[in-house]
Amino acid sequence: xxxxxxxxxxxxxxxxxxxxxxxxxxxxxxxxxxxxxxxxxxxxxxxxxxxxxxxxxxxxxxxxxxxx
Amino acid sequence: xxxxxxxxxxxxxxxxxxxxxxxxxxxxxxxxxxxxxxxxxxxxxxxxxxxxxxxxxxxxxxxxxxxxxxxxxxxxxxxxxxxxxxxxxxxxxxxxxxxxxxxxxxxxxxxxxxxxxxxxxxxxxxxxxxxxxxxxxxxxxxxxxxxxxxxxxxxxxxxxxxxxxxxxxxxxxxxxxxxxxxxxxxxxxxxxxxxxxxxxxxxxxxxxxxxxxxxxxxxxxxxxxxxxx
Numbered sequence: 001x002x003x004x005x006x007x008x009x010x011x012x013x014x015x016x017x018x019x020x021x022x023x024x025x026x027x028x029x030x031x032x033x034x035x036x037x038x039x040x041x042x043x044x045x046x047x048x049x050x051x052x053x054x055x056x057x058x059x060x061x062x063x064x065x066x067x068x
Numbered sequence: 069x070x071x072x073x074x075x076x077x078x079x080x081x082x083x084x085x086x087x088x089x090x091x092x093x094x095x096x097x098x099x100x101x102x103x104x105x106x107x108x109x110x111x112x113x114x115x116x117x118x119x120x121x122x123x124x125x126x127x128x129x130x131x132x133x134x135x136x137x138x139x140x141x142x143x144x145x146x147x148x149x150x151x152x153x154x155x156x157x158x159x160x161x162x163x164x165x166x167x168x169x170x171x172x173x174x175x176x177x178x179x180x181x182x183x184x185x186x187x188x189x190x191x192x193x194x195x196x197x198x199x200x201x202x203x204x205x206x207x208x209x210x211x212x213x214x215x216x217x218x219x220x221x222x223x224x225x226x227x228x229x230x231x232x233x234x235x236x237x238x239x240x241x242x243x244x245x246x247x248x249x250x251x252x253x254x255x256x257x258x259x260x261x262x263x264x265x266x267x268x269x270x271x272x273x274x275x276x277x278x279x280x281x282x283x284x285x286x287x288x289x290x291x292x293x294x295x296x297x
Contacts, residue, residue: 037160041277052287055287
């Protein structure tokens with residue numbers, strides 16, 4: 001798992017040349033942060049769709065559900 | 069859900085493919101500049117993500133205006149969907165910009181006009197969601213939220229024109245020396261592709277979110293009608 005998470009970082013550092021700096025890591029984290037925002041929205045939409053579909057299938061209200 | 073859902077899925081997948089293509093080309097084909105390094109490559113991320121954040125809030129404000137004018141529930145559903153997307157993407161943008169700024173400018177945050185107005189915009193739309201959800205009467209909350217969204221959108225021109233009106237670090241960053249001829253030819257096309265790809269991804273997700281919101285409201289309406297399941 002650690003190797004999987006480290007791989008893209010190492011790859012990006014390799015792209016930047018033989019003298020990897022902390023700055024490159026920060027830029028990599030910037031990519032991660034921006035994509036995380038989009039990914040979380042996508043996950044949130046997926047969760048809402050899934051909950052709606054389950055509720056319609058079961059025909060009853062889901063505890064904690066409310067109109068947004 | 070089906071029509072908006074299908075359109076949303078197609079646009080999202082096309083947008084995601086475009087995003088992967090853009091960044092793949094930037095990473096593998098474009099030579100990393102010795103001086104700028106990955107900082108320069110991050111502009112292909114930050115510019116389109118900033119664009120879709122502003123687009124999200126602009127859509128929310130336009131739809132809110134429509135809601136205030138016509139009272140159309142679909143406009144309110146669109147405004148909520150866009151504002152929600154803007155909050156998620158805007159939070160990512162503010163974090164990414166902050167990390168990028170540490171490398172480019174030497175500080176995680178500066179009270180530079182464009183950054184400050186962008187942060188203010190994010191707080192305005194966080195206020196939009198809070199106002200909606202805290203109102204006891206949902207219909208009243210929709211109206212109040214729409215007013216907040218319209219007022220918040222007054223910030224959008226400030227974000228755009230702040231580079232021209234105020235002295236800022238971003239303006240100085242743009243005054244870069246011209247790139248090598250072979251590379252410069254490729255930049256505008258990649259810029260356009262990256263903006264289109266992220267826009268497609270955003271519109272796809274917005275369409276999906278809008279479809280879910282409409283379906284949820286329709287289900288709630290049916291439940292409130294006696295004798296209808």
